[in-house]
Amino acid sequence: MERTVGATDLADPQVYAAGIPHGVFAELRTRPGLTWNAIGGDISDGFWSVSRHRDVVEVSRDPETFSSAVGHIQIYDIDADALDARASMIDMDPPVHTRLRRLVSAAFTPRHVQSYAEAVRNRVRDSLDAFEAAGAGDWVAAVAKPIPIGVICDILGVPEQDHDYMIELSDHLVAGTSSEPLDPGAYGNTTDLRLLPFNSPAAHALNEYAHSLGEQRRRQPQDDLITKLIEAEVDGERLSDEEFANFFRLMIFAGNETTRSSMSHLALHLARFPEEFDRVRRDRSLIDSAVEEVIRYSSPILYFRRTATRDVVLAGTPVAKGERVVMWYAAANFDSDVFADAERFDVGRPTPPANVAFGGGGAHFCLGASLARLELSALLDEIVSRDWSVDVGEAEYVDSNFVNGIEHLTVSLR
Amino acid sequence: MSDDPTQAADAADEVFVVVDAQTCIGVGQCEMLEPNVFALDEDTDIAVIIGEGSLARSRAVTVIDRCPSGAISIAPPPSPTPSS
Numbered sequence: 001m002e003r004t005v006g007a008t009d010l011a012d013p014q015v016y017a018a019g020i021p022h023g024v025f026a027e028l029r030t031r032p033g034l035t036w037n038a039i040g041g042d043i044s045d046g047f048w049s050v051s052r053h054r055d056v057v058e059v060s061r062d063p064e065t066f067s068s069a070v071g072h073i074q075i076y077d078i079d080a081d082a083l084d085a086r087a088s089m090i091d092m093d094p095p096v097h098t099r100l101r102r103l104v105s106a107a108f109t110p111r112h113v114q115s116y117a118e119a120v121r122n123r124v125r126d127s128l129d130a131f132e133a134a135g136a137g138d139w140v141a142a143v144a145k146p147i148p149i150g151v152i153c154d155i156l157g158v159p160e161q162d163h164d165y166m167i168e169l170s171d172h173l174v175a176g177t178s179s180e181p182l183d184p185g186a187y188g189n190t191t192d193l194r195l196l197p198f199n200s201p202a203a204h205a206l207n208e209y210a211h212s213l214g215e216q217r218r219r220q221p222q223d224d225l226i227t228k229l230i231e232a233e234v235d236g237e238r239l240s241d242e243e244f245a246n247f248f249r250l251m252i253f254a255g256n257e258t259t260r261s262s263m264s265h266l267a268l269h270l271a272r273f274p275e276e277f278d279r280v281r282r283d284r285s286l287i288d289s290a291v292e293e294v295i296r297y298s299s300p301i302l303y304f305r306r307t308a309t310r311d312v313v314l315a316g317t318p319v320a321k322g323e324r325v326v327m328w329y330a331a332a333n334f335d336s337d338v339f340a341d342a343e344r345f346d347v348g349r350p351t352p353p354a355n356v357a358f359g360g361g362g363a364h365f366c367l368g369a370s371l372a373r374l375e376l377s378a379l380l381d382e383i384v385s386r387d388w389s390v391d392v393g394e395a396e397y398v399d400s401n402f403v404n405g406i407e408h409l410t411v412s413l414r
Numbered sequence: 415m416s417d418d419p420t421q422a423a424d425a426a427d428e429v430f431v432v433v434d435a436q437t438c439i440g441v442g443q444c445e446m447l448e449p450n451v452f453a454l455d456e457d458t459d460i461a462v463i464i465g466e467g468s469l470a471r472s473r474a475v476t477v478i479d480r481c482p483s484g485a486i487s488i489a490p491p492p493s494p495t496p497s498s
Contacts, residue, residue: 061484101439106459109442352479363439365482370442 003317006035010049010328011075013401020299020404022343025051025331033317037326039075047075047305047324048317051331053338053356055315059306059327060360066325068364069093071307074402075326079194086197088246090254094363100247103232103239105367107155107225113370116151117378123150124378128386136412139392143379144263144406145256151375152255152368156248157224158213165209170253172202203249210248211241225251257403259372261300263379264395264406269294269345270383271392271411276347281384290347291376296355297345299330302404304359329356330404389414425472430489433461437485444486447477452486461485 008015008024015021028035028051038046050056059066069092072078083091089100106112127143134142149167150160158166172186184193187208189201197203217227229247232239239247270277280286305326308319319325333355334342358366366372393410431451433444440459444452453464469477471488478486 095436098436098439102459105440105442106454109440109454109459110446111442111454352476354480359482361482361484363437363483365439365441 003036004031004033005043005046006037006049009039009041010037010326011039011047011401013399016302016401016404017397017399019395019397020302020330020334022334025328025334028328028331029335033315034319034325047326048314048319049331050314050325050327051335052315053332053335053353056327056329056332056356057360058314059325060356060364061362063093063097063306063363065309065312066306067093067309068097068304068306070309071305071322071324073304073306075303075305075324077324082194085195085242086203086246088243088250090250090364097363099234100243101363101367103229103234104225104247104251107228108367108369108371110370113374116155116371117374119154120147120151120375121378121382123147124375124382128379128382131411132386132413136410139267139409139411140260140264140406141408144260144267144409147263147379148259148375149252149256151259151371152251155225155255155371156251157217157222157226162209166252167256169202169206169209170256173198173200173206173249173253173257197246197249206249206252207245210245214241214244214248254366255368255371257405258300258366258368259375261403261405262295262298262372262376264409265298265300265404266294266376266379266383267390267409267411268392268395268406269297270388271390273345274389276345277384279347280380281387284381284384286347287377287381288373289349289351290380291373292351292355293345293347293349294376294380295357295372296333296339296349299333299355299357299404301357302330302400302402303328304364327356327360329359332356332360425470427471428468429471429474430466430468431463431474431477431486432467432489433463434485434487435460437483439483439485441482443480443482444477447480448473452477 028049034048034050036046037049050059072083073091089097124147127147131137131142145167149163153163153166184201186201187205189204191204193199213226214230217230221227229244280290303326305324308321308323308325310321312319336342338353358369391412395406396408398405398407438460440454442454444461445454450465451469452461455462474488
């Protein structure tokens with residue numbers, strides 16, 4: 001069967017060295033059907049690239065056909081025992097996924113998230129006050145990193161003095177998706193890297209930390225998410241040590257790297273499109289749509305992958321059972337069939353249609369979406385209230401094919 | 415002809431909505447948008463219909479679109495009772 005093979009290997013982190021490769025994605029979107037990606041030029045080791053918005057939505061909403069469980073949700077494949085060891089709800093399909101998700105979903109509904117509003121606003125104010133006093137600095141280290149980690153740690157119940165350690169560990173997790181080699185023995189790790197999430201020793205360290213904090217909460221319960229997880233029951237049974245640690249790790253990673261990315265990009269957008277931020281300053285009813293536009297434009301997660309459980313036709317292309325299907329959220333978010341003048345940053349862009357930065361919908365829709373929106377609107381509101389104008393240096397991107405993150409960004413206030 | 419559901423001729427008609435409890439994952443967008451129609455049950459975290467469960471078609475379409483799991487749908491109209 002003839003298949004269209006893409007000229008660019010989208011699995012190569014170098015493709016994302018300067019952020020989203022808009023030209024490459026635009027070309028993908030206009031090609032009819034799906035495009036086969038040969039990893040490292042090997043046509044037998046590849047995956048289907050899904051780049052259009054409607055196709056990403058279709059895949060997202062059909063977990064029976066496009067499973068998160070039968071294969072890994074990252075591009076690279078891992079052995080069944082490795083998959084088992086690291087699986088959290090993100091690696092599962094309904095109905096198992098549903099039961100796990102419901103253990104924590106109440107803490108993240110729009111209504112419940114509002115209860116964190118004051119704490120979030122205080123963290124944002126403290127960071128921005130310090131940044132203003134300094135006048136300039138690395139926005140990522142000073143603002144984009146500490147705020148989200150502080151917020152998710154508060155929700156989980158991780159003490160303040162351990163927040164820096166959580167930042168350090170989750171940074172290493174992201175490093176696991178890049179082309180940099182890792183030291184397998186870091187953090188006293190003796191587990192085979194194959195069995196660790198992101199193949200990273202930092203995951204081992206997070207597991208250890210999770211267990212020790214879980215033990216403390218078992219003895220002295222508190223009103224936090226860790227206690228809720230420790231005490232939770234699925235089908236009358238408590239979570240195993242492994243399930244608990246996997247859950248904790250998912251919260252730490254998902255709750256911080258992504259929001260860090262959109263907060264970092266927000267500073268870039270402020271520098272590139274100051275007149276758009278002026279619009280928000282003059283009319284605060286634009287805050288919500290402006291936040292959505294920051295998220296769309298940042299697309300912090302470049303992709304997630306699914307595996308076909310049966311032969312199926314998607315976008316007119318036959319996909320065989322067992323083949324990998326990769327949803328490029330960052331491509332779908334600039335689909336001009338859905339977003340008029342897609343490469344324009346417009347704080348008043350109407351929604352619906354929803355962007356797919358939080359996923360294409362369905363069971364795995366980002367658990368933290370309301371929390372992310374709360375954090376970003378607090379940051380945006382504070383920035384426009386302070387009437388900031390900024391200059392930025394060149395963004396240094398995280399070396400990854402999975403996250404669209406920024407390592408360092410020098411920002412100076414004018 | 416406009417595709418905008420809020421402009422359709424029947425946009426203001428009242429419709430009844432239902433929640434598929436198996437599909438609902440408790441995201442809570444429905445409750446946020448239409449708190450007189452939807453609420454997340456305190457114990458199960460599943461959306462339930464409160465009150466009449468009816469709202470304008472255009473608003474129903476909006477909340478259906480915003481539900482990420484696709485658990486909400488418009489209830490079919492009751493079938494007419496045959497005259498004896």
